[in-house]
Amino acid sequence: MTCAQWRDLVHRGGGELRSLILSLPYSEWSSSPSLLVAVAVSYRGGQAANPYSALSYLNAATRILDEDEGSAELGCLALIARSVVHRQLGRFSTAMEDVRLAIRRVERAELDIPTRIDLYALGLIQRGICELFTEDLPQARADITHAMRLAETTMPAVERVEAFGCLTLIDVLCGGLRSTERNLNTTADAAVNAPAGLWDAPATIASVLLTVGRCRFDELGGLLDTVLVETKGTEYEVLALHTRVFALETLGDLEGAQDALHDMRQVDREWEAPNLSTRLYQADRIEVLMRFGQLAHARQGLAEMAPDPQHLACNNVLAARLAMELGDFEEVVRLTADCLGFGDDHPPRTQSYAAVINAAAHSALGDLSTADASFERVLQQARASGMRRHFTVLPPAIITGLVERARERTESTTRMAMLDDIAAVSSSFRGAALRLLSPRERVVLSHVAIGENPREISASLSVSLNTVKTQLRSVYRKLGVSTRDGAVHRARVLGLLTAA
Template sequence: MAMVEATDAAGAVTWQEIVRLGPAELRDRVVGHGAEDTWTQDPAALLAIAAAHREPGSANPYAVEPYLDAADRALDGVEGVDALRVLAPVIRSTSLRALGRFTAAREQLTLADRRLADGALPLSCRVELESLVSLETGLCQLLTGRLDEAHRALRRALNVAEDRTPPAVRAEALAAVALIELRSGGLRSADAHLAAARIAATQAGPAPRLGSALIELADAAVAIERGAIDGIGDRLVELIAETASTEYAPLVVAESAEASEDDDQAADLLQDVQFLVREWEAPNLPLALHDEHRIAMLVRRREVVAARAEIGRLEPDSAHSQCPPTWSARVALDTGDPARAIELAADCLELGDAHAPRTAVMSMLVTAAAHAALGDIRTADDLFDRSVALAAPSAAVRPFGILAPHELAGLIDRSAHARNDDGGATSSRALLDAVAARYPTRDAYSPESLSARERVVLSRLSGGATHHGIAFDLSVSPNTIKTQVRSIYRKLGVTTRDGAVQRARHLGLID
């Protein structure tokens, strides 16, 4: 007798619909199917309700367990429901992953794999379920920071079922691959995967899904990498609400910290990251992002001891998507030891194309600044030109923030002069312009550079007023004040309120 692919025809949903439909539609389908005492005996309906708890903005991984336990009991001893037997541990793994319980989540996926191997399923069902299991495995590996393993699993999720891969699965997998490419591959590859993810999300339908939130996160991360931070903070605030109580929330908060131009606000956001993952298994990607962003902030503040302690917690992967030697070299440069900086970064430079492009650019930049400090201008300029050539095709601006303004100024001036003489590459000239705009290198701020409204806001800041207090007094939204504060910081060349007040007093803008 042929095995059926779904629940009984009279059931609320099929297993394919559980994979394809959005949370709200699943819930409506089940609840509208009949009385509660009817659908609570239907394992597919129970799994559908469990899956519906991943609804953007109201996800609840804790509420999933009773429905999954009831589904397991309903499946016990029933024949012809092999697809549902595979799907049950997959959905359970998703709720465990949202709680940071990655070992338990992987155990559930191993169980799903075993049931898939043992089940009597048609080939079309088998490959579609294999795609789903691979997606969940890849997301689990991504969140634990195992980027190479995650990439392999996600590529399998995209290709094993080919055109039978559910669009929602394809969209989430492509967005995850884009995030991996951003850290260990390159921006151009991330762009391509993001574009494909958006197409797949459109094919999946209009129902809100967390896969779409992951696309938005990857899109924001790419924009930050290119230095296009205007409006990103507001987008990420909305995304934090959409991803609440999910495994993506700490990633969104970490990117919010990176996008912030106010070090005080960034420090608060990084504390939020730690709070969100306090019960997660380690290692995990959000904590790695926390450490990376905190190091960058400590380096900007010249807090050497604290920076070294944080660097000691970093563990490089094979592609150095996190690169402790580069940050150690940056600290050595700040402490007046450029020769040591060159020594520390040497092994990173030798990795060549095996090094993640973003951190490779950072390593070249720090080494260039170290050679310049030693008076070896030719080597410094050569390394800087190599960093620009590597970053220019994808317009990656963010890595250049590792240098202090005075270091960046000399390198940019000499490079720009040379390019004007020989014509230079258009993409390289555009990148240098973008870097100069994102990281001002001149001490040329004057009272005239601030608008009248910005001067009013600056005066209130110096008096200790909060953003909300200033917004209330000026009858504007807090987001407007945040934008104006960012503009003030950018124009004054600072990253904190105290720095802005001190700089403003030096310029005579306030008493």
Template sequence: MAEDAQLHPSGDPLLAAKFAVPAVPPAFVARQRLLDRLAEGARGPLTVITGPAGAGKTTLAASWREADLAPGPVVWLTVESDDNAPGVFWAYVLGAFRYHRVPLPDGVGSPSSADNVDHSLIVRLAGALAQLPEPVVLVLDGLEHAGGHGIAAELDFVLAHAGPSLRLVLIGRVDPALPLHRYRAEARVCEIRGSELAFTPRETAQLLRCHGLTPSRESVGVLTERTQGWAAGLRLCALAMQRAEDAEHFAQSFAASQNAVSDYLTAEVLAAQPAATQDLLVRTSILSHVHPGLADALTGRDDGARILGGLVRDNAFVEPIGDTSWYRCHPLFAEVLRAHLRSRSPALAAPLHREAACWLGAHDRLTDAIEHAAAADDWPYAAGLLVDRLATGRLLTGPEGPRLERLFSSMPDGLPGTAPALAAAACALARGDAAAGRKHLAGARPGRDAAPEVLLTRALLGLLTGADTGTGSTAPRTPAPAGGGDGRTPPTEGWDPDRGTPDPDRATPDPDREVRALMDRVDRALLTRHPEIEALRRYGRGRALLAAGHGSEARKAFAAALAAAADEQTWTVRYHCLGALALSEAVDGLLREAEAHARDGLKAAEEHGIPLDRRTARCHLALAAVAADRGDLAGAGRYLAAARAHATAHDVPAAAEAAVLRSRLELAHGRATAALSALDDVPVSADGPARAGGEAAGRIAVARCSVHLARGDPAAALAALGEAPTGGPAVAVATAAARLAAGDAEPARRLLAGLPGGERVPPAVRVRAQLLEARSAAVEGDTARAVPLVAAAVRTARPHGLRAPFTEAGPWLRHLLARAPGLADAGAWLTGRSADAEKRSGRGTATRSGPEDAAAGAPLLVEQLSPRERDVLRCAAQTMSTDEIAAELFLSVNTVKTHLKSVYRKLSVSRRSEAVRRARDIGLL
């Protein structure tokens, strides 16, 4: 195989070792009986090879692969103890397929986090394997290391749904956690146990001859009996006999217990080496993989390459890793070496770990370096590495994030210094606890002469947590509130009806400008290696703008962050950007955009395996808001219930929006008291709800105002608005509504007249403002002025499908629609019917004919289609047969028929062609 094919796609030679098929040792005995058993087992779906350490399990499978006896290409993965998290395990499985050049479709995706894997990825992998043109053998060596977290259940699912295309060979010391009883009952498993792996006397004699020995029959019998055919013990004995003056005597005195092996490795292998070799072996025992340069650093000499090469040539339980410069010890020998270090030189371990951390850090193996620094309990150095290398972003997003967070979770609290405080702040932010992040940041006080990497890290974390880093930026702050919030004048921040909207650049938060300035001071090559910094900066800027009430500018920042989040290091940023963008758009009434981004966010969570405890409720909340604004209260309730599964106490803005939505649903069902109670359930962070920004707190105040107005209490409504810490157009319109309800028409008109023009006011607020003006005119009996205002509100709302402001407007609007001929088309749209189509068909279920109607969502549906029903409908639109749909979606034919019947019922049609046409008309396809 070409040299470039030996490396993992990341270029890491140590990762390549996980995928490479282990080499068959030179003194190898090809045991045909076992090769035949393995070849027979690989004709079925599952083969299990179990036995104790050193029983020859891996060597058997490797020799079978080398003999080309497999029914198809062999994909090999060596599972290690660090691979016991689902995301890590399945990422390595997918990497093994790429390494062995077994192509899988790009759409399979991959996990982005260690902690969890979405089931949809497992489904896609099984489907991809089922489509392979020939069988593929997946060998998982050491599966007992990944026995928890449901990995076995996921393997069972893949094996069951991949069909005959997948042949699974599991190697381990214990039985895998698969339902072997079921496979046995169905005669679908081949099991090769330790008793079968044991050497027979004939095979023992052959092994000894391979080592250049000519043992007697008696020696062969004694060795086989005392080792019970244990392959590792026999090989140890053969190596010892090569060095012994009396090979026959040694063979007959050898005892194959674990203690004897350890004693032998210590006395006959380690002690037999020169002093320099012993010193190198013991000192490098802290490492899982050894590089000659690293060995030199730990010994203080320059003979690492010579000694390691000599150990390999002497078969002294050290082997090279592929075609790389790295080596590893035999596991049994490595355990003996570590025990020797613990018992003979316990004080040496910490300095060795510290030296290893320095060498690995200097050779760009940052996470490994931090791991050894943590093992040395040198947290200032570990945190310093994280900060100085500009790697805090990797803790927040990317595949290495969970491992780094686990390492720093052991760091004691309250360590002095800037770097530990910054590392602690980053860990808190990774958990979603911005309040804790701000507290840790308060303890990070770098001096004016601190390195730009340190200052940049602090400024970036400050931007992401919403902390005031106090770095002295010259950027102007957002203007202070112009109103007192007492109901007489709308409380505002950055907006005043007499001054208009300020320049958005003047509203840019200070930390963002500081981050940009510091990025210019950092070495360009280092910044290029960390694309997550720019993505996080843009995302943090969007959050700051959103908290300050600048929704439009925030969305531009989130869109820019999406453009910057283009690789695996930034998947998490991309997911959170989509959630924040969707919820902001939903709040402002941009329903089409909100729905698209929310669904993209949910899809990204599945494809990239975002762990369930790291997901945000914002995508589901956005869909709930979209459904509520389109008049689909049942759908809004379902999405709101789904959002609760991902709700966290740390995400105060999302919690506030969830409370607003619950209140709206309660109020829509006439339960005003419950609607007010829902607004009291917002979890309060350590900084209070106002810390979430004026937008969230303003939303709560406006929602309370709406409930009080529905109860006929304008005074309470005005008092609720006085609690809003900030203002803006939404609060101004709510204040106007309360003033109008209180009979103060003139102040209400002034507030509405002072609203900015154009796109400065979101569609949802603009529609409510237009309806308020229309109501004021209708109350005064000025129908001529009210009708065009309602028509204008419909024109504003219709492209977005905004129906809720009209249904919540009150009886005056229904009366106006009933008696004003000029509003016939508006009335037809609000009821979900096209006037022209109704004339043609004479029915109330007419199709839409214009793009504005298509954009309005699907208000004609009594019940929304489920995701699986949408999948079936999309396949039907491609003229697939029922059998083809079943195969495409991995469903039974009867299940497909059931879904089709449900689709017909929900779309009010009776045939497939009608369902497809109807779905296209209302924008489902």
């Protein structure tokens, strides 16, 4: 049996294979490195995910291999499996040490050429996935792509699915949406020949992020829950939680997003820093805080967030979004200026987010020509990618103005349909904001906006003064403000009130 065939059998067997091996006499399986490694790999994902048990079996296999100078091929496989387990536990430096050692052994071992190619490709894939989780996405892409080309015809289907899925995930995070579609299709083709399993998770997560980015929530079905179950206890769990926060925050379910953030934080605390999980958690938390109106906490979160050289979650763009919420439009322009250069390190998704905030700020400042130029750039990217989510994070009144002026420059029916879609998506921002306050709280707020004091509101609504004060305190808390003027300003930014 070849190396690739053995790996494919282990992946397909899963829990059933483990039960079969462990039903053998103890003396038989406990002295066999190949069976011990097979049992360890069977703990990889799904309901059976248990990296601690896997590590015990791998340690036993490694001791036997070291003492008996066993198969070089199996020794390399055991090291790669150890790397995967340590990655699953968030021990990324140890995982990288294991996989680098495995690659060096492959290079030195006396192996036939097909086996050497298969093992080297497997090592590159696992190193690439480690690099993905430690935020070195360019190198992760390079290593995984190299592996796929190296073992193009011999790689087992399950490894092909995971590798293409990780490339797709990198594309989504970096904003390369055309290659995202291509890799999703390639992953789907590879998955036809593979059983369902954890290896499907990267592509599923990428697909959910793409669907949410395009605001096509009716296409999600039960994917958010399914991917959480499938990734529980693995390194992909935190990415599944990120997709959940991303979706629920966009939909305006802020309490649900907050719950997912809490779960995300629990996983992240156990991981070695720095890592992709921490970056995504910090950015997600800041976005949710801004949606909640907790602007002081959002500012503090930004101050604690380390600069991101790859701009997956650009500090300047998040700071510009916060300045937009505070009505400091000149600061928005200053912060986004460095994010809009063509060919720089900002991925297209981040640039599009920066451009729409920049357009909104120029519009608020009355510089309509610059606003429209920035908005045109956003529209070009939206047409190519189908992305709509960034139109939901700004007040609909500003987006409506930008859209209406774009209509005046439009003759194409296709472009007009896109503008209609953007206007509809933008209106969902107001719907999410409305859900922050109860109907009664919105009524009280409307009376505050016309200048009534609590006693006058009490008389107007025929309720007690204490009831009005209680509702006002609730409004202030939900909007993240402490004064009447602050509440009115914040409400207008959110589109809850029309400007006087």
